[in-house]
Amino acid sequence: MKFGDIIVALGVIAIIIIIIIPVNESILDILLSLNISLALLILLIAMYIDNTLSFSIFPSLLLITTMFRLSLNISSTRMILSKGDAGSVIESFGGIVIQGNPVVGFIIFLIIVIIQFIVITKGSERVAEVAARFTLDAMPGKQMAIDADLNSGLINDIEARDRRKNIQKEADFYGAMDGASKFVKGDAIAGIIITVLNIAAGFAIGMITLDLTLTESLAKFTTLTVGDGLVSQIPALLISTATGIVVTRAASDSNLGNDIISQLFSSHPRVMFLVSGVLYFFGLVGLPTIPFFLLGTVFLVLGLVMRKNIKNALELEDEQEEEIDQEEIRKPENVKSLLKVEDIELEFGYGIIPLADSNQGGDLLDRVVMIRRQIALELGIVVPMIRLRDNIQLNPNQYAIKIKGVEVSNGELMFDHYLAMNPGTASGEIDGIDTVEPAFGLPAKWINQEQKERAEILGYTVVDPPSVISTHLTEIIKQNIDELLGRQDVKNLVDNIKEEHPALVEEVIPNIMTIGEIQKVLSNLLKEQLSIRDMVTILETLADYGTITKDTDMLTEYVRQRFSRYITKKYVDGKNLNVITLDSQLEQLIMDSINQTNTGSYLSLEPQMIQKILNNLSNNIKKLTSIGEQPIILTAPIVRLYFKQLTEQITNDFIVLSYNEIDPSIEIKSLGMVKL
Template sequence: MRVKDLTVLLGVIGIVLMMVVPVSVHVVDVLLIINISLALMILLVAMNTQEALDFSIFPSLLLITTLFRLALNVSTTRNILSHADGGRVVETFGGFVAQGNLVVGFVVFLILVVVQFIVITKGSERVAEVAARFTLDAMPGKQMSIDADLNAGMINETQARERRRKIEREADFYGAMDGASKFVKGDAIASIIILIINLVGGLIIGMIYHGMGVAEAASLFTQMSIGDGLVSQIPALMISTASGLIVTRANSEGNLASDLTGQLLQNPKLLFVVAGTIALLGIATPIGVLITFPVAAVILFSAFRLQKNLNQKLVEDEKAEEQQQIEEVRSPESVISLLQVDPIEFEFGYGLIPLADTQQGGDLLDRIILIRRQCALELGIVVPVIRIRDNIQLKPNEYVIKIKGNSVARGELLLNHYLAMSPGFDDESISGIETMEPAFGLPALWIDDSTKERAEMSGYTVVDPPSVVATHLTEIIKRHAHELIGRQETKALVENVRESYPALVDELIPNVVTVGDLQKVLSKLLKEKISVRDLVTIMETLADYGGYTKDHDILTEYVRQALSRQITQQYAGGGDALKVITVGPSLEKKIAESVQQTDQGSYLALDPSSSQTIFHKLNEQVTRAVQGGLQPVILTSPTIRMYLRQLLERTLQDIPVLSYSELEPNVEIQSMGVVNL
């Protein structure tokens, strides 16, 4: 057994023996000083502890110190009653605190007991009880968090074991503190009882055994009883305070002193208010300026110093942050952040900043939220977050829309004007700045507020600049939706379907098609402005035909036929007859004969002269339909639809190409013209 272990054992045995073995007055004096020193040390350690577990021995130490204090009470009581002598320490505390007035000394002792018993001990006991309960309730959640971190690879087995052990120690500690706080409460009660015993017993023994008078015995034994009570209650008060500090301290990176100065004085401006209030108190009340002004001056000086240090710290932090940014730019790893490309960007000149500034009434951010909701309903995809930023390289009123870092559209706005689009005939009384509507390329005018009402009465379509931007951005997203859906976005859509149709997803992916195959089909549909919101039907169709072919073009055609009701509603939803441009038999035969089959799939191989002829004839029919105010739709047979779409992809990409199989049987079809070779 080591020496320190043996010393602790002998010390505890000595404490027990003190209760039954008489101890000389001089030894008791030394032990009382040791008791005060030990209590002061415990208080200082508790103040400088960051976590409660750093002082986990405290519950046991609380029991030992309480036992030690009670043993000293027994020894001093024995000496007082036996020899009418409590020792120099007891005599000094009784005489110095009482200052010759026994009533004052008795009142001070009672105040100390009340403060310790009702205020500190009672509060510490309640906090320890609540902390123990909440610690036990939180154990399962903390254990699950540790298991989750371990499974995710964020911590290893050793770290997990250490964290579990810490949770167990916390539960044991607060449970022990809940019980140990009862010792302090019992010690306070015992001190009152011992004081009464010393007073009554001392008075009786003084008169009977020492031959003293009533007044002499009362004075001597009362003073010694009060000194004995004070010399035990002062260390008890310090240990009770330490107990309260331990159970009320939350986990922190500093000790009590650093937390107090760092949190209590973190806002120096409040000290100016305090200083002004104290000074006003001295002026407006009978307290007087001689008392309040020095205190206010000290607080004011402290506020100035703290504010100066805070400003200096802010400057140093800014310099440190700038230096850190410079170091990050210089480091090789900083280049990685530059590789990130935003899916959609909206950049604008400084003149259009009010569009996005909510303090200036801009609602662009709210409109973008609505655009994403609208695209989700119409296209069936989740549009990525749109990055909005100003660009000083642009003209003040210019804006640019980028897809994956590349500019795809641009326009100019006049914020204090309205965009007026002609109904088909111009009103000469409507004057403005000529321009082009950016979304659809229609001729328009920028008009001022005074002309707005007259333009609306003339049949012009008048919109404000934010609506122009919102419309343009919506059309660009629809036009490039097929570029915005990748494998990651497709995976998110599949997981959303899995919540309601797990059997479908499990059968289709990856047994029949992969996520990449599904992404290519969705992209081809979106490229022709076909909504993929009905993803269940799309996946059901792929599950039916995915086992026969892996050609994405053919799979897309099967999906389009399955979406016939949706496509019919999209192009003939008004109930009127669907007016189409029909592909004649000679053109269908020419295209069918030009299809080439390869291992990678099929493609259309037409000679340049035939392609030009087809373009010319189709363009004539499309132009005639547009001049008649109709939306041109090309209708062909299912076998050549996708090849004709490939042929017209670059020249007539906005013209929908449908097949007979994609239309419902009950829809009425009217041919506006036939294209033959």
């Protein structure tokens, strides 16, 4: 290889010299054989390359081989017309094709030339042209992708430089191929012209110079011309085919042979069975039986082998995946995945699995989706994904609901039964298994299918087991909804508002409040089951009062007062509202007991006083519930927050409103008063 560049340079010069200086027959035979050998070599290399850039000299090689072929054409034409002889190679090729019939031989030669020129050469030229254009058009996008990967740290400077260099080489290659394909086209045209000139001039020279008859001249020069054309056109055909292979192999990382085997005979056994069946059918309806039956059998065997290979490959892949999973589990860093705590989990025993399996007719997954939609509409918050898991530690028909990884409630179902509850208006008794409805703690009974219709006629509320779970899950989520709202959720809600109200968001965040402070206000609203869908009103209120106070509890009260129409609609049915009020002395005591600090305010009352207030409140609540009224406590605006905090010592279900949260058109009637 030390003097390889010199040898190549001398070879190119020798090609030019052959055009000018005549060569004898023996040397011409060797050069023609070398031409065919080079064409075969180029074709096979084109078939076995994995990447077009690994054969980047191909455009230059096309030019050199074309010049070499044309120089041999000129040398052979000189010998044919001057001596009536062109060596043993050309004569042998002509004799094999013509077989004693010059006309048929010439027609076969023309067919070969036409196929080479019209089909292969024209197609390769078009593909090279389109490939060059699309490669150049794609360069800016590829460059931007490299820059993006570099900026994100996926690759370093050296890798980026190598990828840019490869893109440039690829563009140069296809651009050169677009031009080099014109050499192949011109070579085919030149071969046709040279063949016509050889025959026409050969007839005349044979009859005039060599004293041959018309028949002898036709036989001799047709044989030599056809042989000469074949010797040049066969290498041209091979190289044209190689050109087509190189420019058409765009989306592959393997060689042509592997691609053909893998894509035709590796992954579609059904296709092989269909082809086999069609071939057998052709053999039965009158077409030659032996060849079609033979090929049908071949395709049938291929299909069976392919199906077996696919099965073995899947089994091997499963084994490898299992080994990989086991290796992953053993890695110490995978312990980190165990640290993740799901926001909401529904765990159930194996007996409840059919309710969550759609293949067994279960619709629990669909109900979970509807729960998320329902809460989004009611409270304006996107509930996190609810994870459903089976837990063998639970009883078969038991389920548990977890919030932040901690179990907050559970229940147990009876399959093939329905849960019947008396809403207070049912008439008559039904037989069943006594239980407690898990969502609201109401007394209920499990009844069988035969009693379902009778229970509904008597006025009982009857639900199936999936409805029991979904209702229970919905109530648990609502009770803990304030814990499920994180800063990222608030950021998503604010970003959603920012699309239509950018000025409002920019005013509030971060100039007046942070995401964390807004989260506390929203959590306070959700804790009392108030919807935060109207984020625009919430942010406008925070913009108005956020400069006055940073106390998120007080800001929550301002937002509630802006929500007076919504709160009135939520709790008032009609134009009248029956409530429990606070004695003026109690309200004054609460106001005097409020202590202000830098971090907020709190109520400072003696424990005995707090117990006395709560006992009085409980008595008033019992009076309202005994007459079927919903207990609503109405206070002064400044007292509402602190009295609500007092009632939470008993339960979170008490509704505490202020006068500013009720529409002025509503008539308020006090049915009880909490006193000292």
